[in-house]
Amino acid sequence: MSTIKASWSQLASTGQVICLSTTLHDDMMATSSQDGSCCQVQVWEKDSSTGDWDLISQISTDSQIQTLAWCHPENGQLLVGGSQTGAVYIWRPPRPGFSRNELTSTSGYGREEGMSLDDEKEWVQSGHVMCSKHPIRHVCFAPRQLGLVLCAACQGGSVHVIEADRVLGPRNWSVQSTFSMGPGLPGKKCGGVTWRSFSPGVAPLLAVGSKGIVEIWQYMQRVMKWQRVSTFSLSEPDAQSVSVHWAPTLGRPCDLIAAAHGKVVDIFSLTGDTSDLKTQLLRSLKHDAAVHKVEFNTFGTCLAAATKANVLHLWKPDFVGKWLLVSSIAGSPDALDEE
Known part of the structure; x- marks a missing residue:
């Protein structure tokens, strides 16, 4: 194994x-946590001089947030979260540049309707979509060239593509497309x-993981809908x-997709046009x-796999394309005791 320099911080949550x-x-x-019936999302900022993480905002939510994603910096600072109840929430940072007098003025300039002075100190919910x-x-954002678009995969097997009304300072979000795993795949869950x-x-192309398979979907502009163009099996069909x-393409002759199931990570190569897409299982990485x-x-060029044993494994291909474990980074042992 090669030596990799790693630093870590333990955050109080x-x-x-x-x-x-x-x-x-x-x-x-951003992190999401739950303590009894209290569900929260915490926003942290890194101190460039010390490397420490400072808690800058704490957002209370109605239900547990199971997944989080940030948009590309070109679209500003936007945080999206997917909930246990099937809703997608979008948050934005407090608006800068307003003095206390402006925020407390009777005109309410610079504040959204119903917003108090304290609200401007915390991150604000700017969107809510029930999927x-x-x-x-x-949840994950699309490449920035496609606009301010994100998709949400539901446990029930449906995928929802959500778009903002504008790429900067969006005010409204709406579901533009919905498709489901199948057909003939009852009980399939999006993983x-x-x-x-x-x-x-x-x-635009999406890969969706489910039980035993990965599906590739493509947006067809002429019919304005998503269509399945390929389905391939995992190394363990029932997993x-x-x-x-x-993986980012960056001129690579083939595309790479990693899919985790159980203690295994499968790496697939994809070649050819979507009308005749060919897939090959390159290697199954055991953990x-x-x-x-x-x-x-x-x-x-490097794949990270996080396990429930609180260990992060880093894999890299050698000069002949064989994937090798180059480093394993163990987290704090106390984290396992708290689970």
């Missing part, structure tokens, strides 16, 4: 942390969803996929504990 997400530049982070009666398993990175001339991630999330780095 009330209750059990459900999920977390960081921005593209890793300068902000399903089933829990949201995963994760991921966008393909933008390529000129290539229609439920819990996380999928599409000592169940994997709950996988993600490629910005260049698609």
Whole structure:
């Protein structure tokens, strides 16, 4: 194994942390937690001088937030969360540049209707979309070239594509498309969803993980709907996929998709046009504990797999394309005792 420098911080959070997400530049982070009936989302900011994370806002929610995602910095600071009740929430930071006099003036300039002075100190809910009666398993933003668009995968097997009314300072969000796993796949549950990175001339593509399979969906502009273009099986047909991630293309001759199920992460290659898409299982990466999330780095040259044993495994391909474990980073042992 190669030596990799790693630093870590232990953040004080009330209750059990459900999920977390960081921005593209890793300068902000969001976590969701639950302590009894109290559900909250915490927003953290990294101190550039010390490297410590400071809690800058705490948002109370009506239900448990199971998944979080940040939009691209070009669209500002927007945080989205998917809830246990099937709703998608969008939050924005407090508006800067207002003095206390402006915020407390009778005109209410700079404040949204019903907003108090204290609200401007915290992150504000700027959107709410009810997608399903089933829990949201995963949310993610589309490549920025497609506009301010996100998708939400529900446990009931449906995927909802949500779009903002404008790319900067959006006021309204609405479901533009909905499609479901199948047909002939009763009881299928979405375990994760991921966008393909933008390529000129290539229609938007999504990969959706489910029980034993991964489906590829493409947006057909001529009919203005999503259509399934490929389905391929996991290495364990009865396993439920819990996380999928599409590696950035960056001129690679083939696309790569990682899918986690149980203690295994499958890496697939995709070649050819969507009319004749060919898939191949390159390797199944074995782990000592169940994997709950996988993600490629910005260049698609390194794959991270987080397990329920509180260990992060880093995999890289060698010069012949064989994926090797290069490092394992263990979290705080106290975290396991608290679960």
